[in-house]
């Protein structure tokens with residue numbers, strides 16, 4: 151079920167090298183999101199040849215959101231299970247893939263320089279309770295960044311987090327009538343080819359409408375079926391935002407975690423209005 155692990159995303163990134171440049175999020179009902187200045191890509195450099203003295207790879211692996219001037223919110227599964235030498239960078243560029251492609255040409259064999267060309271390096275803090283049970287998986291992490299360097303590089307408006315229990319209080323009708331959309335840098339839905347299924351695209355900041363399906367203790371389930379006019383999230387969108395427009399206010403409701411394998415049906419997202427999410431976030435950001 152775990153759709154969008156960092157390792158999977160890294161494998162997808164390898165696929166991307168041979169894929170046509172294309173859009174991110176799912177291909178249907180999606181549009182570029184240059185106005186979502188707070189949404190960024192999580193970039194990693196890591197050892198890929200068994201010699202940890204040298205990082206060998208630099209690639210975008212997940213998505214996330216600035217929630218204040220120095221804190222980038224992403225998923226716990228994006229920051230764990232890496233080689234020990236992993237380093238994380240955040241980029242708020244619109245087209246991170248193009249930037250990485252250019253940097254690979256300019257700085258061959260130097261993943262750290264490639265990552266620094268598109269991003270700012272930060273320090274990952276994963277919820278120590280991750281992975282928890284499905285009632286609260288604690289699949290949440292932040293990258294702490296140097297605020298001045300972020301501000302010097304990009305102009306962005308941090309996302310607004312929900313208040314405690316906001317989605318319980320909204321009730322089924324409020325949840326249904328809210329306008330929901332997902333954003334991120336992930337790949338497209340599955341495409342059948344001669345060698346099996348691939349997920350082309352990714353590395354570009356995109357958004358797509360989704361619709362409310364269900365509220366659980368830790369999760370908001372969002373519909374991404376094309377006939378209903380929805381788009382959706384796929385590999386590499388993990389950690390990225392799912393926004394709800396409530397009473398005219400755009401709230402960062404939940405982060406993309408998992409869903410169906412080919413990315414056609416459901417986005418399963420981690421709520422940010424729960425006691426668990428708020429307890430983890432409180433040292434890093436002023437909560438509403």
Ligand SMILES: [Ca+2]
Pocket residue numbers: 197198199200201202203204205206
């Ligand atoms: Ca190495």
Ligand SMILES: [Ca+2]
Pocket residue numbers: 218219220221434435
């Ligand atoms: Ca902060």
